Amino acid sequence: MAEYTLILGVIGSDVHAVGNKVLEVALEEAGFHVVNLGVLVSQQEFIEAAIETDADAILVTSLYGHGEIDCRGLKDALIEAGLDDVLLYIGGYLVIGSQRWEDVEDKFRAMGFDRVYPPGTMVEDFLPQLRADLARQRGESH
Amino acid sequence: MVAVDIGSTYTKALAADVSSGQVVCRAIHPTTPDDVSHGVAAVLTELEASIRPHVWRSCPKLACSSAAGGLRMAAVGLVPDLTAKAAEQAVLGAGARVVGCYSYELTHDDVRAIANANADMILLAGGTDGGNRRTLLGNAQILAEHALEIPVVIAGNRCAAAEAEAVLSQSYETHLTENVMPEIGVLNVEPAREQIRRIFMETIVYARGFEKVERWVDRLIMPTPAAVLQAGMVWSEMAGDHIIVDLGGATTDVHSFCSGRPQSESVVYRGLPEPYAKRTVEGDLGLRVSAQALTEHVGLDVLAEEANLTKEYLSRRLAEIHQKPAALSTTGEEIRLDRAMAVHACREALRRHAGWLEETYTPSGRLWLQRGKDLTDICTVVFTGGYFAHGEGKRQDMQGLFPSQPALELLPRDPDIVFDSGHILAAAGLFSERDRRGAARFLKRQLAGTST
Numbered sequence: 001m002a003e004y005t006l007i008l009g010v011i012g013s014d015v016h017a018v019g020n021k022v023l024e025v026a027l028e029e030a031g032f033h034v035v036n037l038g039v040l041v042s043q044q045e046f047i048e049a050a051i052e053t054d055a056d057a058i059l060v061t062s063l064y065g066h067g068e069i070d071c072r073g074l075k076d077a078l079i080e081a082g083l084d085d086v087l088l089y090i091g092g093y094l095v096i097g098s099q100r101w102e103d104v105e106d107k108f109r110a111m112g113f114d115r116v117y118p119p120g121t122m123v124e125d126f127l128p129q130l131r132a133d134l135a136r137q138r139g140e141s142h
Numbered sequence: 143m144v145a146v147d148i149g150s151t152y153t154k155a156l157a158a159d160v161s162s163g164q165v166v167c168r169a170i171h172p173t174t175p176d177d178v179s180h181g182v183a184a185v186l187t188e189l190e191a192s193i194r195p196h197v198w199r200s201c202p203k204l205a206c207s208s209a210a211g212g213l214r215m216a217a218v219g220l221v222p223d224l225t226a227k228a229a230e231q232a233v234l235g236a237g238a239r240v241v242g243c244y245s246y247e248l249t250h251d252d253v254r255a256i257a258n259a260n261a262d263m264i265l266l267a268g269g270t271d272g273g274n275r276r277t278l279l280g281n282a283q284i285l286a287e288h289a290l291e292i293p294v295v296i297a298g299n300r301c302a303a304a305e306a307e308a309v310l311s312q313s314y315e316t317h318l319t320e321n322v323m324p325e326i327g328v329l330n331v332e333p334a335r336e337q338i339r340r341i342f343m344e345t346i347v348y349a350r351g352f353e354k355v356e357r358w359v360d361r362l363i364m365p366t367p368a369a370v371l372q373a374g375m376v377w378s379e380m381a382g383d384h385i386i387v388d389l390g391g392a393t394t395d396v397h398s399f400c401s402g403r404p405q406s407e408s409v410v411y412r413g414l415p416e417p418y419a420k421r422t423v424e425g426d427l428g429l430r431v432s433a434q435a436l437t438e439h440v441g442l443d444v445l446a447e448e449a450n451l452t453k454e455y456l457s458r459r460l461a462e463i464h465q466k467p468a469a470l471s472t473t474g475e476e477i478r479l480d481r482a483m484a485v486h487a488c489r490e491a492l493r494r495h496a497g498w499l500e501e502t503y504t505p506s507g508r509l510w511l512q513r514g515k516d517l518t519d520i521c522t523v524v525f526t527g528g529y530f531a532h533g534e535g536k537r538q539d540m541q542g543l544f545p546s547q548p549a550l551e552l553l554p555r556d557p558d559i560v561f562d563s564g565h566i567l568a569a570a571g572l573f574s575e576r577d578r579r580g581a582a583r584f585l586k587r588q589l590a591g592t593s594t
Binding site: 014033035037040045048051052053054064065 | 224
C-alpha cells in the first residue's frame with residue numbers, strides 16, 4: 001500500500017471534471033494513494049473521507065471563481081474534526097477578475113491553506129513541495 | 143418442502159409442492175414464548191396429518207424466526223455517513239434489527255446501552271482499508287473491557303482488523319471478515335452479511351434455547367426478514383427489479399432490488415453507493431405494537447377523518463390494540479382504521495426508503511443531486527404481511543401511494559401492485575436455500591395473476 005493517502009476533489013458547485021481526472025492519474029503515477037471524490041464536493045465530504053482514510057493531505061481544486069466562498073471555514077472544520085495536522089492545498093481559478101496573484105495567495109494562506117497554486121500549475125511543479133511537506137509532517141508527528 | 147415461520151405472535155407453517163408451485167396445506171398456532179418448539183411441534187403435527195407418511199419423512203423442513211425480537215444487533219462504524227452507515231446496511235441486510243448504530247469512539251455508556259438492549263451480536267467496522275486504525279482499535283479495547291459474551295463480527299480496516307481481533311478474542315467470540323467499506327465510495331456488505339447469517343444459524347439459535355426446534359425441523363436457518371430478502375433475490379432473477387413492502391404489527395420493512403443509479407446526465411449521485419438488495423426498517427410504522435407511534439406521526443385528527451371515525455373511538459381503539467396486539471380486526475370501524483393506518487405506514491416507509499433529488503445551480507447550468515436510490519423505473523411492488531394476507535389490501539389504496547408525474551422523491555411511477563395474499567414470501571426464501579429453481583417456480587405460481 002502507498003505510503004501517503006491524498007484526498008482529491010473539486011469543491012462547491014463546480015463541475016470541472018477533466019483537470020480533476022488528470023490530477024488523479026498523475027498523482028497515482030507518482031506513487032500516492034489517491035482518494036478522488038470527483039466534482040461537486042462539499043466541505044463535509046472532504047472531512048469525512050479524510051477521517052475514514054486517515055489521509056495525509058487534502059488537495060482542493062476550484063475552477064469557477066467561487067473558491068473563497070466555498071472554502072470559508074474549511075480549516076476550522078478540520079481542526080474541529082481532529083484533523084489539524086492534515087496538509088491542506090488548493091489550486092485553480094480561485095477568484096473572479098484580475099486580482100494580483102500575491103493577494104490571492106495571501107488570502108487563501110490566511111484561510112489556513114498550506115499551499116496555494118495559480119492556474120496552469122503542472123503536477124511536476126508542485127510534487128517536490130508536496131513530498132517535502134509530507135515528509136516534514138510525518139517527521140513532526142512522530 | 144415445509145417452511146415454518148416462528149413469529150413473535152404466531153407460528154405459521156406451510157407445506158408446498160415446489161415442482162408444481164402449489165401450497166399443499168397450512169397450519170397456525172400461537173407462538174409459545176417459553177419454549178418455541180411446542181408451537182413448532184403443534185403446527186407440524188397438524189401438517190403431518192394431511193401428508194402421506196413417506197412424503198412427510200423425506201421432505202425438507204426449514205424454519206425462520208422473528209420471535210423474541212428477532213436477531214438484535216448493534217452496528218459500529220466511524221463516520222456516520224460512511225462506515226457506520228455501511229455497517230448498518232450490512233446488519234439490516236442480514237435480516238437483523240438494529241438496536242443501536244454508533245459512530246466515532248464508543249463510550250462506556252454506549253457499550254452498556256448495547257448490553258441493555260439485549261444485542262445478540264455486534265458488527266464492528268471503521269476505517270477504509272489502510273485508513274483510520276485508531277477508532278477500530280480503540281473501540282475493540284472499550285468492548286474488551288466489558289466482555290458482553292456475544293459474538294463480534296469485525297469488518298473494518300483490513301490493516302487493523304487482526305489487531306482488533308487479538309484485543310477482543312480474550313473476552314468475545316470473534317469473526318473476522320472483509321471491510322464493509324474498503325474504499326471511499328465502495329460498499330462491500332455481502333461478506334459481513336453472510337458471516338452474520340452463519341453465526342445466527344450456528345450460535346445465536348443455541349444461545350436462545352431454540353435448538354429444541356431442531357428436533358422437529360432440519361434447520362432453523364435465518365431470521366424471517368432475511369428469508370423475505372432471499373425470496374426477493376430469487377424473484378429479481380426471474381422478474382427483474384422490484385420492491386417488497388412488508389407491513390407488520392411492529393415495523394414496516396421495505397426491500398428494494400435495483401441499482402437505483404441516476405438515469406440522466408444532468409443528475410449527479412452523492413453519498414455512499416446503495417446495495418442492489420437494500421432493506422430499511424421503520425420501527426415507528428406498524429398496525430399493532432406501533433399503532434400509537436404511527437398515529438402520532440399521522441395525527442389523530444387526520445387518521446380519524448380518513449377512517450371516518452370519531453377521535454374518541456380512535457383513542458379507545460388504540461388503547462385496545464395496545465392491550466391486545468394479537469387480536470384481529472372484526473368490526474367495520476376496526477377494519478376502516480386498519481386500512482387508513484396501512485396506507486400511511488406503507489406510504490411513509492416507501493418515502494423513507496426512496497432516494498430524492500435536490501436542485502443545484504452551477505455556472506454551467508442547473509444540475510440535480512441524487513441521494514439514495516432512484517426507484518422511478520420499478521415496475522412491480524409486492525405487498526406482504528398479515529394485513530395483506532387477510533385479504534384486506536385494496537388495490538386502489540396502494541396504487542395511490544405512487545406518483546404518476548415526475549417528482550423530487552424518486553418513488554416508482556405507476557407500478558403494478560402484487561399482493562402476497564398467501565403469505566408465502568418467507569417460505570419461498572427458505573425453500574431457495576435447498577432448491578432455488580423450485581423456489582422460483584413456487585413464487586411465480588403464487589404471485590402471478592395477482593398483479594394489475
